[in-house]
Amino acid sequence: MxxxxxxxxxxxxxxxxxxxxxxxxxxxxxxxxxxxxxxxxxxxxxxxxxxxxxxxxxxxxxxxxVKEEGLDIVDGAGRTKAYFHANRTGKGIQSFTTDYExxxxxxxxxxxxxxxxxxxxxxxxxxxxxxxxxxxxxxxxxxxxxxxxxxxxxxxxxxxxxxxxxxxxxxxxPITLLDVYIAYFTMPSPIRVGEVFDAKLFITTGKRLIACRRHAKDRVQGYMAVTTTTGIIKDVKKGDVRAEKDAIVKLFKGAGWRTNELLEAMQRSDDFYCERLGVVxxxxxxxxxxxxxxxxxxxxxxxxxxxxxxxxxxxxxxxxxxxxxxxxxxxxxxxxxxxxxxxxxxxxxxxxxxxxRGLYPGSTYFHKVPTTEFGLMLLRFVLGIIAFFNLDTFTKYTLREEVTDWQLPEYSGVLDKQHFSR
Structure with missing residues (x-):
């Protein structure tokens, strides 16, 4: 063919x-x-x-x-509140950090x-x-x-x-937008003595999530996610990088943890991309x-x-x-x-x-995070318990890895030799 x-x-x-x-x-x-x-x-x-x-x-x-060790949920002071290790056992579902990053x-x-x-x-x-x-x-x-x-x-x-x-x-x-926006970029950041390759996630008010992931000894990735229906970013033309960056700054400035540092790095980044989450x-x-x-x-x-x-x-x-x-x-x-x-x-x-299944605006975990400091405190406490007891319930709830009653087809002998010539 x-x-x-x-x-x-x-x-x-x-x-x-x-x-x-x-x-x-x-x-x-x-x-x-x-x-x-x-x-x-x-x-x-x-x-x-x-x-x-x-x-x-x-x-x-x-x-x-990427030899990422796990996901570290932190508070505004950078203190660990829950830590989810990568699943290196080869059994069961993957964690937030997989064995194949x-x-x-x-x-x-x-x-x-x-x-x-x-x-x-x-x-x-x-x-x-x-x-x-x-x-x-x-x-x-x-x-x-x-x-x-x-x-x-x-x-x-x-x-x-x-x-x-x-x-x-x-x-x-036929694309349904979920009203979730994620800014992606990388920035220089030399690794410190004793530092491991971890993902760090800070959840703050206003349905905003800020994360860093180290993938190299001299660079880390920055992620800034927000759930909103406001025109601050919704009305920005996709691909207008300058306008997208300005909107992210307005939405995140002063959000806490390393946010301002990340915003400054984002402004200088040349690999910035703003994703509008959608389902096709x-x-x-x-x-x-x-x-x-x-x-x-x-x-x-x-x-x-x-x-x-x-x-x-x-x-x-x-x-x-x-x-x-x-x-x-x-x-x-x-x-x-x-x-x-x-x-x-x-x-x-x-x-x-x-x-x-069940993906529509308002249905994702981005939409369900608390909006108040008290609610976030309770969320971190619950996540800490889940992580301590190594429960996979939360991973199953947030991610869709576990596909049941379905088998990957076998194409032995069909995908490794020429069977058809036009």
Missing amino acids: KVLICGGGIAGNALAFWLSKSGHDITVLERFPELRATGLQVDLRGFGIEVLKRMGLEQKFREHS IMRGDLCRLLYDASRTATKYRFGTSIKSFEQLGHSIKIMFNDGQQEEFDLLVGADGQWSRTRQMMLGTDRAD KLEAWSKCRVVLLGDAAYCPSATTGMGTTSSMVGAYILAGELNLHSQDHEAGNGANIDAALKSYEHKFRPFMDQVQ
Whole structure:
């Protein structure tokens, strides 16, 4: 099959790994001029870890992983009120810090390096439009070139342009914003003697959370999350970095702990990004010769802790179904792809239904944190008890790792050899 993957992030590169490994003709399109290896810390959980192992990339992953020890809940004076250790046992669900933490850029590079010898990567190019042609799709690129493919995969993220083109201009974008905003950035911070790689979280009034995560000996990550419906940030245009930074300063100045220090570093940062948390839900993930993958199809938002895992597992299943159905030469190429896309959705939607269940504005743990100092004091006390007794109830409540009554499909022999040539 000749496949065009729009988006050179985690989902797109993971799919390219599996399909190119099986001998298909794969092109990955990335609108940025080079691999976009930015972003802060991500993790793998549950079935995402198993997919990584099946890729044979666990050892290389660990060579680049962040050796975070755990999550430290602190008060305004920086005193520890609860500490959640990373789960290094290999059993049970992960904690807030997993055994598989990595910077997003490092995971993108890892998947890119593992797929690029058998994949064509086209940087600095995007799709202008496309036309369905029976059993193929004609792509018009922004540089004036045209080319036909058997399948177009939209793996271009939460704000996917491929999704909007697939649905048509008469359909509203199916993303539900959760009224949660998170500012991400990194800043220089030499490690002190005796300091370990920890995540530190301070929860303050006004439904605001401030966090630091050390990922290197000379740098830490800053996170500033707020739940609000006010126009201070809601009316700021996405991508207007100057206006976004100004809004974050207005919302957080004087919030306590290391907030002012972080705000100063944020103003100087060149890797700032403001995320508007949202959930993407679609009635169907494909239409004719276009199929969506990862956040473009089923973004679960950062509140679930399952964004990266969902992308990795989804890519594995989509590739597995395309390869599995491509063995049936009798049905013809068009019928093969149709059946594969239906099976991909049939097998993976139950997984995503559990991950996304009950997500709407007002439903997340960001919305449920207390707004008063007394309420926050009680919250820290309860978290301290949960951490002391090593209870996983709170982790299960806040994150969506535990997917039940679902099994990761086996594609043994299907994803490791060429079964189909066009």
